[in-house]
Amino acid sequence: xxxxxxxxxxxxxxxxxxxxxxxxxxxxxxxxxxxxxxxxxxxxxxxxxxxxxxxxxxxxxxxxxxxxxxxxxxxxxxxxxxxxxxxxxxxxxxxxxxxxxxxxxxxxxxxxxxxxxxxxxxxxxxxxxxxxxxxxxxxxxxxxxxxxxxxxxxxxxxxxxxxxxxxxxxxxxxxxxxxxxxxxxxxxxxxxxxxxxxxxxxxxxxxxxxxxxxxxxxxxxxxxxxxxxxxxxxxxxxxxxxxxxxxxxxxxxxxxxxxxxxxxxxxxxxxxxxxxxxxxx
Numbered sequence: 001x002x003x004x005x006x007x008x009x010x011x012x013x014x015x016x017x018x019x020x021x022x023x024x025x026x027x028x029x030x031x032x033x034x035x036x037x038x039x040x041x042x043x044x045x046x047x048x049x050x051x052x053x054x055x056x057x058x059x060x061x062x063x064x065x066x067x068x069x070x071x072x073x074x075x076x077x078x079x080x081x082x083x084x085x086x087x088x089x090x091x092x093x094x095x096x097x098x099x100x101x102x103x104x105x106x107x108x109x110x111x112x113x114x115x116x117x118x119x120x121x122x123x124x125x126x127x128x129x130x131x132x133x134x135x136x137x138x139x140x141x142x143x144x145x146x147x148x149x150x151x152x153x154x155x156x157x158x159x160x161x162x163x164x165x166x167x168x169x170x171x172x173x174x175x176x177x178x179x180x181x182x183x184x185x186x187x188x189x190x191x192x193x194x195x196x197x198x199x200x201x202x203x204x205x206x207x208x209x210x211x212x213x214x215x216x217x218x219x220x221x222x223x224x225x226x227x228x229x230x231x232x233x234x235x236x237x238x239x240x241x242x243x244x245x246x247x248x249x250x251x252x253x254x255x256x257x258x259x260x261x262x263x264x265x266x267x268x269x270x271x272x273x274x275x276x277x278x279x280x281x
Contacts, residue, residue, distance in 0.1 A: 003044030007051030017052025243270035
């Protein structure tokens with residue numbers, strides 16, 4: 001129960017959790033610095049870890065669970081068992097973690113530990129830092145074609161990333177489309193994409209090693225429908241020479257509204273970009 005309460009306190013503070021061991025670096029002139037080595041978090045610690053808004057398990061680190069038990073009373077009262085089972089299940093759901101975590105715990109004896117495999121950390125939503133993109137697709141649209149892919153942040157979030165050009169000016173655009181999350185249902189689009197000084201920093205778009213600040217003049221259109229959020233940005237007209245480079249968008253409002261519309265993808269082969277630019281919509 002203490003692990004569950006700690007997890008709730010972590011979430012109430014809007015803090016992130018990370019599994020690793022912080023160690024002091026050795027060497028002349030760097031002894032004041034620290035680095036992260038693999039660590040472990042198991043049993044009650046796992047329920048505290050779930051409280052992180054964003055959760056990350058460093059490479060080599062371990063996260064594990066087992067059946068709850070009272071070392072002072074090996075034979076727990078059936079009522080206590082049901083209370084703890086319900087509390088742990090409710091905690092995982094409210095923290096955005098797949099309840100299969102509790103199934104794994106209940107099937108592991110108290111003296112053992114179920115260490116989650118990497119695939120489970122991602123599938124169960126325990127590690128929210130994992131991200132990947134689907135292969136790019138070249139799709140017909142109106143009189144031209146568009147390049148589109150899906151960016152995934154763990155299994156909890158997917159965002160459509162589309163790159164295209166318009167026939168009237170042949171300039172590149174970036175369209176980001178994401179299902180409307182519950183917390184954004186009442187947001188006015190003019191507030192969502194205001195890019196005003198109330199946010200910590202200006203939204204940024206990165207292409208390769210270059211980073212560009214985004215302003216009102218870079219927005220082609222912004223829209224909030226009943227079930228989706230859409231944002232179209234004007235891009236540099238040098239995108240056709242950026243094949244294979246990483247394109248990422250990090251809006252300032254993501255710090256306020258979570259990871260909304262944040263995406264990071266690797267651009268496709270130059271032939272794909274050339275095909276899209278030769279067939280603007």
